[in-house]
Amino acid sequence: MSAIIFEVKDVQYSYPGKFPALCGVDMTIRSGEKIAVIGANGTGKSTLLHLLDGLIFPHQGQVTAFGERLLENSLFDEKAAHHFRRRVGLVFQNADIQLFCPSVREDIAFGPLQFGVEEEEVNRRIMDVAQVLDIHHLLDRVPHQLSIGEKKRVAIASVLAIDPDVYLFDEPTAGLDPLTVRHIIDFMVNANRRGKTIITATHDLHIIGEIADTVYVFGRNKRIVRGGSSESVLNDRALLESNNLIHIHQHHHDGKEHVHQHLPLEQHD
Amino acid sequence: MHIPDGYLSPATCGVFGAAMIPIWSAASRKVKKTLSVRQVPYLAIGAAFSFVIMMFNVPIPGGSTGHAVGGVLVAILLGPWAACIALTVALVIQALLFGDGGITAIGANCFNMAFVLPFTGYYVYRLISSNSPAGSRRRVIAAGAGAYVGICVAALCAGIEFGLQPLLYHTANGQALYSPYGLNVAVPSMVLGHLVVIGWVEVLVTALVVKYLQKQDAVFFEGGRS
Amino acid sequence: MSNALHKKRDFIERSMLSALAFLKDATLSEECANRKGFLQSLDPRFKTISFLAFLVTAVSLKSAVLIGSLYGLCLLLVFFSRIPLNYFLTRTLLFIPLFSLCIVLPTLFSMVTPGEPVWSFHVLGINAIITRPGVDGALLFVVRIATSVSLVVLLSLTTRHSELLKVLRLFGVPQLFVLTVSMCYRYLYLFATMVENIFTALKSRVGMVSRHQHGQNIVAWNIANTWNRTTQMSEEVYMAMLSRGYTGEPQLLSEFHATLKDWFWLLCALIICAGLFYRGHTL
Numbered sequence: 001m002s003a004i005i006f007e008v009k010d011v012q013y014s015y016p017g018k019f020p021a022l023c024g025v026d027m028t029i030r031s032g033e034k035i036a037v038i039g040a041n042g043t044g045k046s047t048l049l050h051l052l053d054g055l056i057f058p059h060q061g062q063v064t065a066f067g068e069r070l071l072e073n074s075l076f077d078e079k080a081a082h083h084f085r086r087r088v089g090l091v092f093q094n095a096d097i098q099l100f101c102p103s104v105r106e107d108i109a110f111g112p113l114q115f116g117v118e119e120e121e122v123n124r125r126i127m128d129v130a131q132v133l134d135i136h137h138l139l140d141r142v143p144h145q146l147s148i149g150e151k152k153r154v155a156i157a158s159v160l161a162i163d164p165d166v167y168l169f170d171e172p173t174a175g176l177d178p179l180t181v182r183h184i185i186d187f188m189v190n191a192n193r194r195g196k197t198i199i200t201a202t203h204d205l206h207i208i209g210e211i212a213d214t215v216y217v218f219g220r221n222k223r224i225v226r227g228g229s230s231e232s233v234l235n236d237r238a239l240l241e242s243n244n245l246i247h248i249h250q251h252h253h254d255g256k257e258h259v260h261q262h263l264p265l266e267q268h269d
Numbered sequence: 270m271h272i273p274d275g276y277l278s279p280a281t282c283g284v285f286g287a288a289m290i291p292i293w294s295a296a297s298r299k300v301k302k303t304l305s306v307r308q309v310p311y312l313a314i315g316a317a318f319s320f321v322i323m324m325f326n327v328p329i330p331g332g333s334t335g336h337a338v339g340g341v342l343v344a345i346l347l348g349p350w351a352a353c354i355a356l357t358v359a360l361v362i363q364a365l366l367f368g369d370g371g372i373t374a375i376g377a378n379c380f381n382m383a384f385v386l387p388f389t390g391y392y393v394y395r396l397i398s399s400n401s402p403a404g405s406r407r408r409v410i411a412a413g414a415g416a417y418v419g420i421c422v423a424a425l426c427a428g429i430e431f432g433l434q435p436l437l438y439h440t441a442n443g444q445a446l447y448s449p450y451g452l453n454v455a456v457p458s459m460v461l462g463h464l465v466v467i468g469w470v471e472v473l474v475t476a477l478v479v480k481y482l483q484k485q486d487a488v489f490f491e492g493g494r495s
Numbered sequence: 496m497s498n499a500l501h502k503k504r505d506f507i508e509r510s511m512l513s514a515l516a517f518l519k520d521a522t523l524s525e526e527c528a529n530r531k532g533f534l535q536s537l538d539p540r541f542k543t544i545s546f547l548a549f550l551v552t553a554v555s556l557k558s559a560v561l562i563g564s565l566y567g568l569c570l571l572l573v574f575f576s577r578i579p580l581n582y583f584l585t586r587t588l589l590f591i592p593l594f595s596l597c598i599v600l601p602t603l604f605s606m607v608t609p610g611e612p613v614w615s616f617h618v619l620g621i622n623a624i625i626t627r628p629g630v631d632g633a634l635l636f637v638v639r640i641a642t643s644v645s646l647v648v649l650l651s652l653t654t655r656h657s658e659l660l661k662v663l664r665l666f667g668v669p670q671l672f673v674l675t676v677s678m679c680y681r682y683l684y685l686f687a688t689m690v691e692n693i694f695t696a697l698k699s700r701v702g703m704v705s706r707h708q709h710g711q712n713i714v715a716w717n718i719a720n721t722w723n724r725t726t727q728m729s730e731e732v733y734m735a736m737l738s739r740g741y742t743g744e745p746q747l748l749s750e751f752h753a754t755l756k757d758w759f760w761l762l763c764a765l766i767i768c769a770g771l772f773y774r775g776h777t778l
Contacts, residue, residue, distance in 0.1 A: 055734045078742045085740045092738075097731045100310070102657035102681040109748050114740035119749065142525065142657065144684035162739065273591045274643030275636065279555050297669070306743040309671060310732040313678035318725045320679070321686045322718060324517065326509040328710035339718075346722060358672075358679050361663075366656050366680070367520070368587070368648045372547075373554050444632045446557055449602045477715030482722060 002031040004067075005166060005197055006052055011061035013047055021047040023222040024061070031165070034192050035199045036208050036230065039218030040244035045201035046093060048218075049168045052199065053090040086115050089159035093170040095151035099143040104135065104154050107143065111162040122161075129157045133187070149180035156187060167191055169200040173207055185210055205245060208234060219243050270338060270420075270427055271363065272378050274371030276448045277430060278438040285430075286376030292353065292384055299350040312351060316358035319343050323359070327470050335470035340382055340423075341390030341416040342475045346482075349391040356383035377430055381423045390419025390475075404483045413476030420471040421463050428452075428459030514690040521684065523582075527652045532576030534653035541757040543662045545764035546650045552768045553642045556775045559635040565771065566642040569649055576653050587648050592641040599636050603629040656680060661750065674745045682728070689724065693717050 006029040014020040022044040029035060037045045050056045051063050054070045063070045065084065075081045089111075092098045101107040108129055112122045130136040133153045143151060152172070159167065169188065173181045188211050192198050200211055208215060208230050215233040217240075219225035226239055233239070240246045300308050322339030344352035357379050363369040370378050394408075394415030401407040432452030435445035448455065528535060534542060549565060556562050573583050601607050608629035615624040651659065660677045664670065697713060 050734070053738055055737060081737075081742055082740055085738065090738045092731075092735055094731070096685060097728070097735045100678050100681060100732050100735060102660065102677045103655075106657065106677075106748055110741075111739040113746040113748065114742070116746075122748070140529075140655065142684070143681060144688075145522075145525075158739065273595070273640055274550065274554055274647070275595075275640035279551065282554075297671075306737075306741070307729070307733050309675050309678060309741075309745070310736060311729045313675045314682055314725050314729040314732065316675070316679040317682040317686045318721060320683055321690055321721060324513045324687070324690060325714050325718060326513060327714050342718075354672075354675070358676050361676060362660075362680055362683070364647070365659060366524075366651050367517075368591070368644055368651065371643060372647055373550060373643075440557065442628070444608075444628050444635075445602075446635065449599060449607075449632060449636060473711050474715060474718065477711060478718045478722070481716050481719035485719060485723065 002033075005029050005031050005065065007064040008048075008051070009061050009064075011051060011058040011063060013044075013051065013056065013058050015047075020222060022051075022058075025222075025224055027216065027224070027227075029197065029199065031197055032192070032195055033197055034211055034213045035197075036212030036215045037199065037201045037218060038203060038205065038208065038215060038233075038245060040203060040220070043218035043220060043243075044222045045203075045218055046170050049090060049170050049199070049201050052166075053088055053168055054084060055090075082115055086162055087164050088166045088168065089162050089164035090168040091156055091159050091170060091172060093174065095148070095155040096143070098155040098158060099151060102142060103139075104141050104143065104146075105139045107154060107158045108139075108161045111158060115162065125161045125163075129161050132160065133157045134183070149176050152176060152180065152184065156184065164196070166197045166199065169198065169202075171202055171204075172200060173202065173204055181207070203245060205234065205240070217243055217245070270378075270382060270423065271360075271370030272374045272381075272427065272430070274373050276371070276434070277374055277377055278434060278447050279373065280438070281430060281434065281447075282373045282376055284376075285380045289376050289379050289384070292380075293357065296350045296353040300354055303348070304351065308351075311347075312355050312358065315343065315347050315351065315355040316362075319352075319355050320359040320362065322474065323363075325474070327474055335467055337470045337474040338382055338386060338420065338423075339471075339474060340386035341394065341412070341419045341471065342478055344387035344391040345394055345412055345415070345475070345479065349387050352387040352391070353383050356387060377427075381426050381430075385426050386419045386423040388419075389422045390415035393418045409476050409480045409483070412479040413472045416471040416475035417468050420468050421460060424459045424463035424467075425456065428456035431455035431459070514687045514694070518684065518687050518691070521656075524652055525655065527576075527578055528655045530577045532578070532653065534572055534576040534649070536756070537760055538751055538753045538757040539654050539658045539662050540665050540751055541753065541761045542650065542654060543659070543665070545761050546646055548764055548768045550643060550646050552771055553639060553646065556639075556771060557635070558775055559631070559638045561771050561775055562635070562638050562642050566638065566645060568767070569642065569645045573649060576649075578649070578652055583645075583648070583652070586652075587645045588641060591644050592637060595640045596633075596637050599633045602636075603633050605629070608632060658750065661747070670745055670747060674747065678732075686721065689721065690717070693720070 006027065008025055008027040011022055011025045012020065013022045025044070025048065037048060039045050047056070051058060051070075052065070054063075054065070054075055057063075057070065057072045066087065068074070070084075075084065099107045101110055105126060108126050109122050112125055113119075117125070126139070127136075130139060133156060135150065135153050135157055138146060138150055138154065143154070146154065156172075167188070172184050172188070176184070185207055188198050188200070192211075198211065202208070212230045214227065215230045216227040217225045217233060220243070225243060226233060226236065237246070300312065304311055319339055322342065323336055325337070327335055327337060340352065340356055343355055346352075347355060360370060360378055360383060361375065364372050364375050364378070392415075394411045397411035397414050398405075398408045429452065431448040431450065432455035434447040435449055435451050438446045440446065450458075549568075553562050553565050570580070573580060603625045605612065605624040605626050608626050610626040610628035612624045613627050613630055615622060617623070657677060657680070660680060661673060663676065664673050694717075
């Protein structure tokens with residue numbers, strides 16, 4: 001059994017002045033695992049990732065990372081903050097939030113520079129990362145000029161440059177074209193093969209098979225409704241439907257009309 | 270109200286540049302205390318907001334449109350010290366990257382629009398709104414009044430800056446080297462222009478926005494307190 | 496009714512145009528900065544210092560002829576930096592210099608600037624006399640302004656904006672402020688696009704009767720909405736920064752590498768300025 005990285009115990013969180021976002025979540029994540037957190041919009045998936053990245057802190061319950069409790073006060077200390085943050089990288093849902101520097105090059109360099117990496121090494125990492133994500137031609141562009149797929153690749157690059165042990169992905173494939181989705185999934189799978197832990201929040205069931213061994217389903221009640229192997233969860237149609245993860249749709253085939261649940265592995269007859 | 274290069278003598282520019290340095294230092298210290306680590310994203314995006322206000326065309330009675338600086342609005346939303354920095358950032362970008370407002374004149378422009386405007390307007394706003402509740406109509410009126418007073422006082426400063434040029438900087442035979450109109454022309458034209466026309470654009474933008482924000486129960490930072 | 500509608504479309508159009516013009520201009524500008532011209536090949540720090548020297552010279556000299564020679568140098572640099580001349584001239588001369596010319600027109604006349612008459616004509620029963628000092632003064636004013644604007648625009652057109660903002664560091668501006676300005680610049684485009692989208696949506700709502708008051712409400716409501724996005728975005732970007740290790744003292748890339756050519760250019764620029772000042776003194 002590999003080392004435990006995250007332990008989430010009965011965590012509850014509400015955004016200031018709004019409805020509760022998480023109402024009691026328990027989870028254990030071990031090193032090298034591939035985890036997916038699935039649920040309809042508003043079920044708390046993003047909130048969970050933000051909690052795991054120490055950006056927000058639970059009102060009740062606790063989050064432990066690398067054996068130490070994640071507390072707002074403990075992360076005030078620069079050394080402690082760096083120690084934690086270079087090991088965990090979050091790829092935000094909105095790439096415009098992640099890319100806050102005026103050029104792609106600077107965005108990629110930002111992370112390593114804050115952690116005190118020497119500039120020569122930083123430049124080397126920029127080149128390596130540009131190679132991996134095929135963004136060499138974008139290095140001197142302003143983020144605004146990029147397409148959504150390019151922005152996403154740069155966002156991932158900015159986290160890859162830090163080379164964390166854990167990757168948190170918040171809806172990594174939303175709104176992207178199939179080729180870009182493919183590239184991103186390949187990246188995630190390769191990262192996991194190199195020993196990285198990947199935790200993905202998504203409602204796109206099509207990618208789960210490749211990027212997760214374990215799946216947690218978040219329900220409308222903002223708690224985990226079911227957790228288990230990706231195969232068992234994906235085959236539990238009733239659960240998926242009641243949690244708004246699959247839909248019934250109607251379409252025409254060869255002159256016939258039929259109705260079925262739209263699952264990623266659905267076979268047509 | 271952006272003053273281009275060539276209207277003010279280098280000496281005048283230098284004086285205002287020097288005057289802004291302690292103001293900027295003070296603003297930095299205050300902002301560091303209230304916003305601390307959050308200051309970069311808050312000020313940067315606040316500055317982008319200020320910049321964008323200046324892009325809006327506001328229709329005014331008579332069929333034409335005008336632009337607002339929005340300095341008092343930003344002061345009400347961010348607090349005057351943070352507004353000073355946010356407005357400075359917007360003005361620097363406008364001057365350096367878009368040729369809007371001079372580079373040598375940046376000190377004077379910041380003095381007028383990033384110091385006099387937000388501070389005057391903010392304190393008039395605080396004076397008039399005193400302790401009335403955040404959602405009250407009084408605050409809307411106070412915001413409008415603050416904007417009006419702020420922009421007119423800023424215009425007065427600009428008028429004086431222009432008006433002093435021919436007095437202080439001329440050739441041996443009296444020919445003006447910079448802005449050619451003396452105090453007797455520059456001050457009335459700047460002040461009256463704002464009192465009668467341009468000031469109202471500021472009033473409208475500031476008061477109406479505050480009114481809508483009250484309805485939406487938005488977040489006002491007012492110097493760190495939400 | 497249709498007049499009001501026209502007015503509403505008018506102001507919406509103009510607000511949109513303002514945002515669009517800003518966006519379009521920014522793209523053109525970056526494109527010019529990426530061309531392989533003389534100024535583009537210089538280190539941004541050296542370029543900025545030299546242009547600052549030119550600017551201070553232009554603002555300090557008392558002779559229109561001398562300032563004009565700086566303008567000539569500016570145009571020469573425009574040519575060698577592969578900036579299309581007509582684009583440059585429209586970009587620089589049509590706004591601030593033209594506006595300044597209009598402001599200064601009254602000073603041509605004897606009523607404002609008495610002195611040796613140069614030209615006189617009759618208009619509306621008044622004898623209008625243009626004086627020599629009037630012409631000299633107006634010329635000096637306009638040439639100075641045109642040269643200043645041209646220098647600044649040329650600097651900004653031939654330098655990548657993200658780099659130009661980093662040059663501020665050289666002038667003692669703290670790292671924190673440089674990052675703030677850079678980040679503001681980055682998000683300007685996003686905000687401009689937001690404004691554009693808001694107004695595009697508005698424009699498609701045909702049939703609304705508008706008086707100027709209604710138009711004012713639309714603008715105010717839009718600004719209020721933009722503020723809400725502002726606060727939300729600020730907090731989100733703050734978290735994105737924290738996530739990548741930001742703790743309050745930013746470390747930024749230095750990126751600039753000077754060559755002999757840059758030093759040589761700076762030397763030439765300073766010599767030109769010194770020469771102009773000397774000539775100005777002895778004139």
